[in-house]
Amino acid sequence: xxxxxxxxxxxxxxxxxxxxxxxxxxxxxxxxxxxxxxxxxxxxxxxxxxxxxxxxxxxxxxxxxxxxxxxxxxxxxxxxxxxxxxxxxxxxxxxxxxxxxxxxxxxxxxxxxxxxxxxxxxxxxxxxxxxxxxxxxxxxxxxxxxxxxxxxxxxxxxxxxxxxxxxxxxxxxxxxxxxxxxxxxxxxxxxxxxxxxxxxxxxxxxxxxxxxxxxxxxxxxxxxxxxxxxxxxxxxxxxxxxxxxxxxxxxxxxxxxxxxxxxxxxxxxxxxxxxxxxxxxxxxxxxxxxxxxxxxxxxxxxxxxxxxxxxxxxxxxxxxxxxxxxxxxxxxxxxxxxxxxxxxxxxxxxxxxxxxxxxxxxxxxxxxxxxxxxxxxxxxxxxxxxxxxxxxxxxxxxxxxxxxxxxxxxxxxxxxxxxxxxxxxxxxxxxxxxxxxxxxxxxxxxxxxxxxxxxxxxxxxxxxxxxxxxxxxxxxxxxxxxxxxxxxxxxxxxxxxxxxxxxxxxxxxxxxxxxxxxxxxxxxxxxxxxxxxxxxxxxxxxxxxxxxxxxxxxxxxxxxxxxxxxxxxxxxxxxxxxxxxxxxxxxxxxxxxxxxxxxxxxxxxxxxxxxxxxxxxxxxxxxxxxxxxxxxxxxxxxxxxxxxxxxxxxxxxxxxxxxxxxxxxxxxxxxxxxxxxxxxxxxxxxxxxxxxxxxxxxxxxxxxxxxxxxxxxxxxxxxxxxxxxxxxxxxxxxxxxxxxxxxxxxxxxxxxxxxxxxxxxxxxxxxxxxxxxxxxxxxxxxxxxxxxxxxxxxxxxxxxxxxxxxxxxxxxxxxxxxxxxxxxxxxxxxxxxxxxxxxxxxxxxxxxxxxxxxxxxxxxxxxxxxxxxxxxxxxxxxxxxxxxxxxxxxxxxxxxxxxxxxxxxxxx
Numbered sequence: 052x053x054x055x056x057x058x059x060x061x062x063x064x065x066x067x068x069x070x071x072x073x074x075x076x077x078x079x080x081x082x083x084x085x086x087x088x089x090x091x092x093x094x095x096x097x098x099x100x101x102x103x104x105x106x107x108x109x110x111x112x113x114x115x116x117x118x119x120x121x122x123x124x125x126x127x128x129x130x131x132x133x134x135x136x137x138x139x140x141x142x143x144x145x146x147x148x149x150x151x152x153x154x155x156x157x158x159x160x161x162x163x164x165x166x167x168x169x170x171x172x173x174x175x176x177x178x179x180x181x182x183x184x185x186x187x188x189x190x191x192x193x194x195x196x197x198x199x200x201x202x203x204x205x206x207x208x209x210x211x212x213x214x215x216x217x218x219x220x221x222x223x224x225x226x227x228x229x230x231x232x233x234x235x236x237x238x239x240x241x242x243x244x245x246x247x248x249x250x251x252x253x254x255x256x257x258x259x260x261x262x263x264x265x266x267x268x269x270x271x272x273x274x275x276x277x278x279x280x281x282x283x284x285x286x287x288x289x290x291x292x293x294x295x296x297x298x299x300x301x302x303x304x305x306x307x308x309x310x311x312x313x314x315x316x317x318x319x320x321x322x323x324x325x326x327x328x329x330x331x332x333x334x335x336x337x338x339x340x341x342x343x344x345x346x347x348x349x350x351x352x353x354x355x356x357x358x359x360x361x362x363x364x365x366x367x368x369x370x371x372x373x374x375x376x377x378x379x380x381x382x383x384x385x386x387x388x389x390x391x392x393x394x395x396x397x398x399x400x401x402x403x404x405x406x407x408x409x410x411x412x413x414x415x416x417x418x419x420x421x422x423x424x425x426x427x428x429x430x431x432x433x434x435x436x437x438x439x440x441x442x443x444x445x446x447x448x449x450x451x452x453x454x455x456x457x458x459x460x461x462x463x464x465x466x467x468x469x470x471x472x473x474x475x476x477x478x479x480x481x482x483x484x485x486x487x488x489x490x491x492x493x494x495x496x497x498x499x500x501x502x503x504x505x506x507x508x509x510x511x512x513x514x515x516x517x518x519x520x521x522x523x524x525x526x527x528x529x530x531x532x533x534x535x536x537x538x539x540x541x542x543x544x545x546x547x548x549x550x551x552x553x554x555x556x557x558x559x560x561x562x563x564x565x566x567x568x569x570x571x572x573x574x575x576x577x578x579x580x581x582x583x584x585x586x587x588x589x590x591x592x593x594x595x596x597x598x599x600x601x602x603x604x605x606x607x608x609x610x611x612x613x614x615x616x617x618x619x620x621x622x623x624x625x626x627x628x629x630x631x632x633x634x635x636x637x638x639x640x641x642x643x644x645x646x647x648x649x650x651x652x653x654x655x656x657x658x659x660x661x662x663x664x665x666x667x668x669x670x671x672x673x674x675x676x677x678x679x680x681x682x683x684x685x686x687x688x689x690x691x692x693x694x695x696x697x698x699x700x701x702x703x704x705x706x707x708x709x710x711x712x713x714x715x716x717x718x719x720x721x722x723x724x725x726x727x728x729x730x731x732x733x734x735x736x737x738x739x740x741x742x743x744x745x746x747x748x749x750x751x752x753x754x755x756x757x758x759x760x761x762x763x764x765x766x767x768x769x770x771x772x773x774x775x776x777x778x779x780x781x782x783x784x785x786x787x788x789x790x791x792x793x794x795x796x797x798x799x800x801x802x803x804x805x806x807x808x809x810x811x812x813x814x815x816x817x818x819x820x821x822x823x824x825x826x827x828x829x830x831x832x833x834x835x836x837x838x839x840x841x842x843x844x845x846x847x848x849x850x851x852x853x854x855x856x857x858x859x860x861x862x863x864x865x866x867x868x869x870x871x872x873x874x875x876x877x878x879x880x881x882x883x884x885x886x887x888x889x890x891x892x893x894x895x896x897x898x899x900x901x902x903x904x905x906x907x908x909x910x911x912x913x914x915x916x917x918x919x920x921x922x923x924x925x926x927x928x929x930x931x932x933x934x935x936x937x938x939x940x941x942x943x944x945x946x947x948x949x950x951x952x953x954x955x956x957x958x959x
Contacts, residue, residue, distance in 0.1 A: 193253045196246065196247065214237065248292070249290060403488040409493075418455065499524070535571070617669040765845065
């Protein structure tokens with residue numbers, strides 16, 4: 052591929068990529084600033100939104116049917132609870148005590164505010180165990196911990212793999228803060244065993260001693276605090292030592308026994324995560340008159356055991372403290388159970404149902420059962436209510452030959468919903484017993500009805516509205532109505548306030564909705580009631596386009612904010628485009644991709660050009676839209692102006708680029724980008740912006756490269772070898788060639804910082820040699836070797852005047868300095884790399900032949916057989932410069948052994 056075509060493709064690709072990058076960055080700005088696109092169009096036109104007109108759609112929605120309220124039947128009375136059957140007369144045995152509950156580890160108490168603040172700033176963590184050390188000077192104190200495995204955790208060994216301990220904060224290693232902190236924590240499941248916590252004064256960092264410290268220790272859900280003083284040179288100080296158990300045990304807090312009876316209590320254990328062995332239970336303490344097993348074993352797969360305890364008829368009435376000892380592989384634990392030996396209770400027992408439900412204004416029956424032992428006397432039943440709203444019967448007498456009784460309880464109409472306790476007392480010859488019955492007043496369940504139209508008609512790509520009615524029963528609260536989209540049809544949601552029973556919902560059919568009839572479920576919920584119904588939506592095809600009179604154009608509203616937003620968005624596109632083209636130009640010329648100066652110019656110049664272009668384009672678009680002209684023409688005009696201003700701004704970064712032609716190229720790119728945006732944005736504005744921005748950048752890059760290629764009058768052909776070649780346009784701005792890549796247009800390795808400069812002046816191509824301080828007018832075909840490149844001058848259609856008809860080359864001699872200077876880079880020797888051939892001097896035929904420069908002191912010509920590279924150079928008489936060549940004394944820049952002298956043709 053030729054270099055010209057390669058440059059065109061590179062510039063087109065980089066232009067599209069640069070605008071795409073700018074568009075990606077600016078997408079967040081547009082999402083936050085531009086109005087959301089709705090089904091009715093956007094009220095404010097913008098260069099970043101597709102222009103559109105909105106047809107007037109007629110609403111076609113049937114009215115929903117009216118809702119007839121239905122009577123809510125009172126719920127049936129609840130079933131009576133089943134009472135326990137009467138057992139044979141025997142000594143009453145109290146039920147077994149409740150199962151013990153191993154208390155969950157409560158959250159540990161918080162750290163003191165000062166320690167918590169330092170820990171948060173340092174990013175420290177907490178866990179099952181936590182040790183925190185703080186002090187208030189720049190000295191370096193260290194926190195140490197020895198885990199049950201004997202592993203010491205400190206600054207040189209910050210994490211123990213087996214136990215999980217971790218030193219995650221270590222401050223004042225270099226005395227950097229006056230509020231230091233150190234922290235060691237064990238996340239969870241710390242191994243049981245012995246733990247030791249130490250403090251050590253490692254080194255002084257300029258603060259006086261002794262140093263006061265505070266150590267806060269967390270052991271599961273307990274915190275301990277220790278304070279002290281320590282000085283440099285003191286031994287490591289033990290702060291606290293404790294043992295973490297590996298086994299926990301819990302028993303029933305109390306077990307009640309009657310004389311001559313038995314009962315049970317439960318024992319639960321909690322093992323460490325590594326403990327899978329059985330646990331052996333033994334009993335100690337006050338075991339007088341108690342019958343207990345010698346030992347109970349809890350298997351490895353269980354964590355609970357039931358222990359039976361009994362007494363004889365002569366047992367002493369007292370409460371005994373029984374110690375339960377649990378032993379396992381990982382430790383030993385104890386718990387205490389209070390075993391109370393009591394006399395049998397009274398011989399009368401009363402049983403009532405747990406709960407009775409009654410509605411306001413209704414009644415229900417409470418069934419009571421008596422359990423007598425050796426008692427045939429009548430029993431009086433009395434009732435008491437803890438609150439109002441219930442009607443209870445008077446006292447009831449149960450004869451001695453009966454053990455069951457029933458009575459009615461009624462609820463007033465004004466009774467509030469809720470549960471109440473009714474106390475039932477039974478008194479007789481053997482004492483008085485009481486029992487509670489829970490009476491619950493329930494209000495009938497709330498219900499909700501929903502009515503919608505039978506059919507809703509909507510056109511594809513349009514919207515419609517329908518009315519929804521509701522009916523509430525037994526509740527007064529807002530109702531939420533919602534639905535799900537189906538087949539491209541969406542029904543909006545709404546909230547119906549408590550004082551209303553209807554609302555309107557929007558029904559929208561997307562452009563992708565197919566013609567036909569679809570069923571969508573509509574759901575409503577309010578309070579505790581829910582309701583669902585089906586809505587039939589008929590999607591009809593889009594009718595023929597209406598007459599122009601039926602179309603309405605959105606009214607444009609002027610907005611400085613929108614102008615600023617579009618200006619910033621365009622500035623991002625311009626910066627991305629300029630960066631891409633500058634990087635592509637530098638890469639094409641073999642220079643560094645981007646320098647700091649170029650970055651500053653691109654950000655400032657490109658941003659300003661894009662801001663101005665976007666603001667002017669948006670203003671023009673708004674004015675066109677407000678004048679009644681179809682918004683599409685304003686959109687095309689705005690993007691065309693935008694592309695023209697961006698194309699004009701690119702001239703600031705590409706040398707010798709014609710401004711008017713570059714502007715015309717930008718106009719064409721903006722026009723093509725606007726057309727692509729209008730077509731693609733029918734899917735979505737985001738895709739349209741991306742495609743339009745890419746085409747805009749690609750067109751500007753392509754047009755710039757094509758304009759540079761087609762309209763150039765003279766250019767340089769730069770060859771780096773037999774297969775690598777680039778071209779550079781010539782114009783009034785000089786094209787510099789040399790070894791300094793930061794200032795030269797073409798970098799030539801091994802040449803002086805600026806070896807040659809080419810530019811056009813008065814219709815002639817001028818070659819300027821800054822080193823020799825001379826200028827020469829050259830013609831088409833002029834060839835020059837500079838460093839590792841070969842430069843050839845081309846004048847295209849020969850529109851430039853050829854200087855070959857002149858009798859002598861155009862020279863402009865400059866005074867020669869008296870000494871070699873590194874500031875003006877003066878060199879008394881020719882720049883040509885190849886030495887002149889030993890031939891007889893010939894008349895000058897063309898300006899391409901180098902002309903000898905007169906030196907201050909005339910010297911005889913060099914012998915023909917001796918090449919310039921091997922010529923013995925005179926030794927300078929002045930003092931040696933550190934960067935001077937050892938042969939000729941010429942000063943060159945660079946590092947030692949990397950400097951290159953063109954005169955001596957060697958590195959030093």
